[in-house]
Amino acid sequence: MNQPASAYFIEERHDPNETHTLAVLVQNEPGVLARVIGLFSGRGYNIESLTVSETEAQKHLSRITIVTTGTPMVIQQIKHQLDRMIPVYQVVDMTQTKRSIERELAMVKVRGQGEHRVEALRLADAFRARVIDATTESFVFEITGNTDKINQFIDLMRPLGLVEVSRTGVAAIGRGPEGM
Amino acid sequence: MSDKSHDPNQMTGAAMIVRALIDHGVTDIFGYPGGAVLPIYDEIFQQSEVQHILVRHEQGAGHAAEGYARSTGKPGVALVTSGPGATNMVTPLTDALMDSIPLVCISGQVPTHLIGNDAFQECDTVGITRPCTKHNWLVRDVNDLAKVLHEAFYVATTGRPGPVLVDVPKDVQFATGTYHPPRKSDVHRSYAPRVKGDATQIRKAVSLLAGAKRPVIYSGGGVINSGPEATKLLRELVEVTGFPITSTLMGLGAYPASGKNWLGMLGMHGTYEANMTMHDCDVMLCVGARFDDRITGRVDAFSPNSKKIHIDIDPSSINKNIRVDVPIIGDCGNILGDILQVFKAEAKKPDIKTWWQQIAQWRARNSLYYKKSNDVILPQHAIQSLFELTRGKDTYITTEVGQHQMWAAQFYGFEEPHRWMTSGGLGTMGYGLPAAIGVQVAHPDSLVIDIAGDASVQMTMQEMSTAVQYELPIKIFILNNQYMGMVRQWQQLLHGNRLSHSYSEALPDFVKLAEAYGGVGLQVTKPADLEGAIKEMISVKRPVLFDCRVAALENCFPMIPSGKAHNEMLLPEQANDEATAKAFAGGKALV
Numbered sequence: 137m138n139q140p141a142s143a144y145f146i147e148e149r150h151d152p153n154e155t156h157t158l159a160v161l162v163q164n165e166p167g168v169l170a171r172v173i174g175l176f177s178g179r180g181y182n183i184e185s186l187t188v189s190e191t192e193a194q195k196h197l198s199r200i201t202i203v204t205t206g207t208p209m210v211i212q213q214i215k216h217q218l219d220r221m222i223p224v225y226q227v228v229d230m231t232q233t234k235r236s237i238e239r240e241l242a243m244v245k246v247r248g249q250g251e252h253r254v255e256a257l258r259l260a261d262a263f264r265a266r267v268i269d270a271t272t273e274s275f276v277f278e279i280t281g282n283t284d285k286i287n288q289f290i291d292l293m294r295p296l297g298l299v300e301v302s303r304t305g306v307a308a309i310g311r312g313p314e315g316m
Numbered sequence: 317m318s319d320k321s322h323d324p325n326q327m328t329g330a331a332m333i334v335r336a337l338i339d340h341g342v343t344d345i346f347g348y349p350g351g352a353v354l355p356i357y358d359e360i361f362q363q364s365e366v367q368h369i370l371v372r373h374e375q376g377a378g379h380a381a382e383g384y385a386r387s388t389g390k391p392g393v394a395l396v397t398s399g400p401g402a403t404n405m406v407t408p409l410t411d412a413l414m415d416s417i418p419l420v421c422i423s424g425q426v427p428t429h430l431i432g433n434d435a436f437q438e439c440d441t442v443g444i445t446r447p448c449t450k451h452n453w454l455v456r457d458v459n460d461l462a463k464v465l466h467e468a469f470y471v472a473t474t475g476r477p478g479p480v481l482v483d484v485p486k487d488v489q490f491a492t493g494t495y496h497p498p499r500k501s502d503v504h505r506s507y508a509p510r511v512k513g514d515a516t517q518i519r520k521a522v523s524l525l526a527g528a529k530r531p532v533i534y535s536g537g538g539v540i541n542s543g544p545e546a547t548k549l550l551r552e553l554v555e556v557t558g559f560p561i562t563s564t565l566m567g568l569g570a571y572p573a574s575g576k577n578w579l580g581m582l583g584m585h586g587t588y589e590a591n592m593t594m595h596d597c598d599v600m601l602c603v604g605a606r607f608d609d610r611i612t613g614r615v616d617a618f619s620p621n622s623k624k625i626h627i628d629i630d631p632s633s634i635n636k637n638i639r640v641d642v643p644i645i646g647d648c649g650n651i652l653g654d655i656l657q658v659f660k661a662e663a664k665k666p667d668i669k670t671w672w673q674q675i676a677q678w679r680a681r682n683s684l685y686y687k688k689s690n691d692v693i694l695p696q697h698a699i700q701s702l703f704e705l706t707r708g709k710d711t712y713i714t715t716e717v718g719q720h721q722m723w724a725a726q727f728y729g730f731e732e733p734h735r736w737m738t739s740g741g742l743g744t745m746g747y748g749l750p751a752a753i754g755v756q757v758a759h760p761d762s763l764v765i766d767i768a769g770d771a772s773v774q775m776t777m778q779e780m781s782t783a784v785q786y787e788l789p790i791k792i793f794i795l796n797n798q799y800m801g802m803v804r805q806w807q808q809l810l811h812g813n814r815l816s817h818s819y820s821e822a823l824p825d826f827v828k829l830a831e832a833y834g835g836v837g838l839q840v841t842k843p844a845d846l847e848g849a850i851k852e853m854i855s856v857k858r859p860v861l862f863d864c865r866v867a868a869l870e871n872c873f874p875m876i877p878s879g880k881a882h883n884e885m886l887l888p889e890q891a892n893d894e895a896t897a898k899a900f901a902g903g904k905a906l907v
C-alpha cells in the first residue's frame with residue numbers, strides 16, 4: 137500500500153462493522169448530553185440514532201439510547217469510553233445481551249389523492265400505523281416498531297406522496313423481569 | 317441577623333475556594349488575576365496558608381502546576397480568570413489529560429445572569445474544556461461550591477489521574493453560603509474506579525510469566541502515578557523474575573537506569589535492544605502503559621508472537637490499539653503486589669539465560685552510538701556531561717519537545733521516579749520552563765534543570781521573570797542547534813530535505829536575555845569548556861539560561877521509521893543517505 141510520508145503510522149483496518157444499541161444510564165445534570173455527543177464526535181465514532189429522556193426524576197437519572205456502528209474493537213472502546221465518564225452509571229450493550237426489544241416511533245406525512253390515498257391507507261393498516269391527522273388531501277400516520285419496519289413503511293409511502301417524517305430514534309429495553 | 321452569621325461555615329464563595337484548598341493540603345498555587353477572579357484574589361491576599369505564584373501567562377501556570385504535581389505526586393492547582401485566562405489554559409489541560417497528571421484548575425466566569433450574553437471576557441469555558449479535562453463543572457449556586465470543589469480534587473487524584481476544571485461565576489464568589497469539609501458523599505455515585513485486580517486474571521498472568529522463555533516487562537507512567545509502592549513492587553518483580561525491563565518515555569525512573577535488567581527506553585527513539593526484545597518476546601507484561609503509536613510502530617507487526625498481559629486502571633486503555641490476552645484492570649501497585657505474592661508462592665524464576673544472551677547481542681550493536689568531536693559539542697555528549705556532573709545530586713529534569721527531549725531520555729539516567737517531567741502525549745513545546753518552576757516551588761533546595769531546545773524555550777520564555785521574582789534557581793540548559801531540529805530531521809528524512817521554516821532565524825542572544833530578566837546567562841561553544849560551564853551553572857543559585865551551542869545538523873537515532881516494525885530500526889551507523897532513503901521508502905518513496 138502506498139503511504140504518504142507521515143509522522144504517524146497510517147493503517148487501514150479491515151474488520152467488518154457491526155451495529156450495536158447501547159443503553160447508557162446517566163446522572164441528569166447540565167452538559168451530560170454534550171459530554172456524550174462530544175465523545176462520539178471527538179473520537180470519530182458514529183451515531184445512527186440517539187434518544188434521551190429523564191427516566192427516574194427523583195434520582196435525577198436519564199437514559200440515553202445510542203445506536204452506533206463500528207468494528208468490534210471500536211464498539212468495545214465506545215463502551216469503555218462512555219463508562220469512564222464521571223456522570224455515567226452504567227452502559228449496557230443491548231445488542232450483545234440479545235434479549236432486548238427495540239422500538240421507535242415515527243410520524244409520517246403523506247399527501248395525495250385518489251388511488252394513492254387509498255393505497256396509503258391500506259398499507260398503513262397492514263403496518264398497524266394509526267391516522268393521527270387527516271385532511272382531504274393528506275394523512276399523518278403514527279407508526280411504532282423497530283427501525284427496519286419503519287424504514288420499510290417510509291419506503292412504501294415515498295411513491296404515494298411522502299412529504300416528511302419525524303422519528304423519535306430508538307428506545308430499547310431488556311426482556312424478562314430484571315432491570316439493567 | 318440570624319444566628320447563621322456566627323456559623324464559621326458561613327462564608328463567601330471566594331472564601332470557600334481558599335478554604336477548600338487548605339482542606340486539601342494545598343500549599344502552593346499558580347495563577348494570574350483578572351476581573352472574574354478578583355474576589356478570590358482578595359481572599360488570597362488576606363491569608364498566608366496558601367502561597368500564590370504569579371506567572372506571566374496562564375499556560376505557564378498550567379505547566380508549572382503539572383511540574384509541581386509530577387514531582388510530588390500531589391495535585392497541581394492553577395487559578396485563572398474568565399475568557400482569555402481560561403482559553404490560555406487549554407494547552408496545559410490537554411497536556412495533563414494526555415499524560416494523566418492530576419490538576420485542579422479554578423477559573424472565574426462572568427456573573428451568572430450574564431452567561432450566554434457575550435459579556436466582556438465571557439467564553440464557554442466548560443464547553444471549551446470539556447474534551448480536555450477528566451471532568452469539569454460550572455457552579456451556579458454558592459451552596460454547591462464546597463461539594464464540587466471536593467469532588468474536583470477527588471476526581472483529579474483517583475483512578476487514572478487527570479485535569480479537572482471548576483468554573484465559578486463572579487456572583488457565586490461574592491455570594492454567601494454554607495461550606496462543609498470534604499466528605500464521601502461529595503462524589504458522584506457513578507464514579508468508582510477499580511483498584512483491585514481480578515484474582516483469576518492475576519493467576520493467568522502469573523502462569524504466563526512463570527512459563528516464559530523470552531519475557532519482557534514494559535512499564536509506563538501509570539507505575540509512577542500509582543505511587544512509591546508500585547515502583548518498589550515493580551523493582552521487586554524484576555528482581556524475583558530476572559526479566560528484562562524497558563519503559564516508555566513517561567515511565568523513566570520507575571526502574572533505575574543503572575539496574576542490571578534495564579534495556580533503555582523503547583519506541584520510536586528507543587534503544588535497539590529494547591525494541592528487539594519487545595518484537596521477539598513470547599510474554600509481555602505491560603504495566604501502566606497504553607500501547608501508544610510512538611511505542612508500537614506498525615501495529616500489525618507489533619510483537620507478533622507474544623502473549624500480552626496488560627495492567628491498567630483505565631478499562632478504555634485495554635484493547636484500544638493492541639489486542640491483549642490477559643487484561644487486568646486496577647491500580648498497578650495493587651496488582652503488582654498480588655502478582656508478586658502468587659508468583660513467589662507458586663512459581664520459580666524461569667531460566668532465560670539464552671534470552672539474555674540474545675539481548676546481549678542486540679545490546680552490542682550500541683544503538684546510542686555517536687561520534688564525539690573536539691571542535692563542536694555533540695548534543696548527546698552535552699547531556700551525558702550534564703548527567704555525569706549532576707549524578708548523585710538531588711536533581712529534577714524537565715524538558716521541552718524535540719530532539720533534545722529524546723536525547724535527554726536516551727542519555728540521562730533516571731534512578732528514581734518523579735524526577736523526570738516531560739510532555740509525552742501532547743508533545744508541548746514550552747512545557748519545560750514553567751514545569752521547572754513548578755518543580756522548584758515544590759523542591760526549593762533541589763537542582764532543577766530544564767533540558768531545552770532553542771525553539772521550544774521561546775514559547776514560554778516569559779516565565780523567566782516568574783523565576784526571578786520568586787528566586788527560583790531553575791537552570792535552563794538549551795541545546796542550541798539553531799534549528800527546530802526534530803522538524804528538520806523529519807524534513808530531511810521524509811520531505812526531500814526541503815527545510816521549510818525549520819531554521820531558527822533571528823535567535824535572541826540568550827546570555828543578554830537572561831541578564832535582561834535579572835538571571836544569569838552562560839554560553840559555551842567548545843567541548844573543552846563544557847564541563848566547567850556546567851559546573852558553574854550548578855553552583856549559581858539563581859535562574860540560569862545556559863546557551864549550549866551544539867552541532868547544528870546532528871539527528872536523533874536510533875529510529876523506527878514510520879510505518880515500520882520494531883525490528884526495522886534505523887541505527888546511527890547505518891543512517892547514511894542511502895540507507896535512510898531505503899528505510900523510509902515504505903510508502904511514498906523519498907524524493
Ligand SMILES: Cc1ncc(C[n+]2csc(CCOP(=O)(O)OP(=O)(O)O)c2C)c(N)n1
Nearest residue numbers: 718719720745769770771772799800801802
Ligand atoms: C506547541 C508546539 N508546536 C509545534 C510543535 C511541533 N514540533 C515538534 S519538535 C519541534 C521543534 C523543536 O525545536 P527545538 O525546541 O529547537 O528542539 P530541537 O528539536 O532542535 O532539539 C516542533 C516545531 C510542538 N511539538 N509543539
Ligand SMILES: [Mg+2]
Nearest residue numbers: 769770799801
Ligand atoms: Mg533546536
